[in-house]
Every structure is written in C-alpha cells, then in structure tokens.
Amino acid sequence: MSNLPDALLTGYRNFMNGRYAAETEHYKSLAREGQSPETLVIACCDSRAAPETIFDAGPGELFVLRNVANLVPPYSPDGEFHSTSAALEFAVQALKVKNIVVMGHGRCGGIRAALDPNATPLSPGDFIGKWMSLVGPAAETVSGNDMMTKSERQTALERISIRYSIANLRTFPCVQILEQKGRLEIFGAWFDISAGELWVMDRTTGDFERTGTV
Template sequence: MTHLPERLLAGYRNFMAGRYAAESDRYRSLAKQGQSPKTMVIACCDSRAAPETIFDCGPGELFVVRNVANLVPPYAPDDQHHGTSAALEFAVQSLKVQHIIVMGHGRCGGIGAALNPSAEPLSPGDFIGKWMNLVAPAAEAISGNAMMTPAERQTALERISIRYQVNNLRSFPCVKILEEKGRLTLHGAWFDISSGELWVMDPKTGDFERPILD
C-alpha cells in the first residue's frame, strides 16, 4: 500500500532509472559537499512555470523560492514569520549567490486576484487577497485604465510587479550593499506559458525584451 499518487511514484521510478542513474556521482557529491548555487530564483508557485524546467538546470544549480505571484515583501525585521525573506537571507548571506532573478509569468492567478479585489475570497482568512496587497497600488492604477483590455492589464501588472519586487530586494541591506559592490546582480524575467517565450528586463530602462538565442 502506498501513500503517494501513483503518477508520482511512476515518475520517481523513471527518475531513479534515468536522471539519477546518469548523475548519481553528482548527487553524492552534493550530499557530501553541500550546495553552492550561483543563482537564486524567486518564482511563482504556479505548477506551469518551474524555473528548473525552463532553464534546464540540474541539481544544485538553482536556489529557488516560490510563492504566489513571485513577490518579495519589503525588508521588515520584526517578530513575524517571513518565509521569502528567510530564503533570501540564506541565499545571500550563507550561499553567497551572485545573481537573483525575479521571474513572473503569464496568466498568473495571483496577479488576476490583485486586479479583481472585489472577488469572493477563497477562505475566511483571504490569505491570497492579503498577500497580493503588496502590489495593490499598481493594481489599482492599472485597473482604472479603460483603454486596456483585461488581458493587457494582466500582462502589464505581471511585468510591473516584477519591477516592484526587484526594488523591494534593494530594501534588504545585505542585498543593497552587495549590489553596490558589484558582487550581486538583480534580474527580472517574465515567462509566457503558452508560447514558451522568455522576456528579460533591461536593468536600466525596465523594459522587457526577448534575448537573442543563437
């Protein structure tokens, strides 16, 4: 008798016979020596936009934290629970990553919720609604633009939110100091689920452009 869905057990069997068998030495090395990824990715927990899959990365290459709508709460050294902030602190201070990528994606449910704050909460706690208050000012500005279609407003807020999160990263002293010293680089990216296109944020202009692939 198993306690996991059969689909996952079948996938695990394939993993052990395929990827793990081919990379067993690497896994053993990572287990013995620990991880030392150079890049942290702050991504959405949407099942359709997995960073390791999109960037075709193996074990130990990316340090990934995922939450609804890939948000970064501003630095707040209080007694509350801060999961994303804790992961960021560990990545920067302990792992000493050199790059942090905030990666959003198209058709994000969290962004959709931010654009429709009057929608019925999914629970009495309205955790998603409260979480998405982090982008409420931008959502209100975009929602009032009658010249844009709903799809255009959605994409606009997905990308504007990424810029917000990159700025929030700089509210953390350790991030700001290391970026100013040239030891840490911040990036923004947006993934289109339907087409597979990746758009990268220009650090100077904030515009999103498709990288040239050889």
C-alpha cells in the same frame, strides 16, 4: 497501499532509472560537499512555470524560492514569520549567490486576483488577498485603465510586479550592500507559458525584451 499518488511514484522510478542513474556521482558529490548555486530565482509557485525546467538546470545549479506571484515583501524585521525573507537571507548570506532573478509569468492567478477587487475571498483568512496587497497600488492604477484590454492589464501588472519585487529586494541591507559592492546582480524576467518565450528586463530602462532561442 501506498501513501503517495501513483503518478508521483512512477515519476520517482523514472527519475531513479534515468537522471539519477546518469548523474549518481554528481548527486553524491552534492551530498558530501553541499550546494553552491550561483543564482537565486524568485518565481511563482504556479505548476506551469518551473524555473528548473525553463532554464534546463541540473541539481545544485539553482536555488529556487517560489511563492504566489513571485513577490518579495519589503524588509521588515518585526519578529513575525517571513518565509520569503528567510529564504532570501539564506541564499544571500549563507550560500552567497551572485545573481538574483525575479521571474514572473503570463496568466498568473495571483495577479489576476489582484486586478479584481470584487473577487470573493478564497477563505475567511484570505492569505492570498493579504499577500497580493503588496501590489495593491499598482493593481488599482492598472485595473482602472479602460484603454487597455483585460489581457493587456494582466500582462502589464505581471511585469510591474517584477519591478516592485526588485525594488523591495533592495530594501534588504544584505542585498543593497552586496549589490553596491558589485558582488550581487539583480535581474527581472517574464515567461510566456503559451509561447514558451522568455522576456528579460532591461536593467536601465525597465523595459522587457524577448530573448532569442538560438
């Protein structure tokens, strides 16, 4: 009996007979020479919003960091375990990416949890609750706005959290220095799962503008 679900094995066979067969030499080249992606995408781990799919990226093109609600914590070299900070450090310092894109998405479960202070913790430790406290002040402000509908509050915090993460990115010395030298650019984006729309943050105003598909 296989140790993997049948759907995964079927997918793997399709990959080997399809994409891998068509790009065998490219995969072998990546294995020999290593990866050199130009863009780091910080995205949510939601299964509906995969950056490689949204940007139609091939192997080796994107370095993807995924966590709950695509959050970046502030720089905190305190000796604890920091997986997001470690991946960011590797992308910037070792891979020397030229771009960082923080990409949020609609109907984010982490953001929904942040907006509901009365939600029952998922577990005694409630790692998600602690993680989402990174946007706690913004969540409190948005959730208290009775002039907005529930879905409007959700979208608002999803986009505000992207700006929060970008601000936290700039607390990392390696990011701050490289951006100031013009060797690193930072972008924000929001993906609407239902409509397939990509909204890009204007880096001057902070507004999100829908990107055309043609």
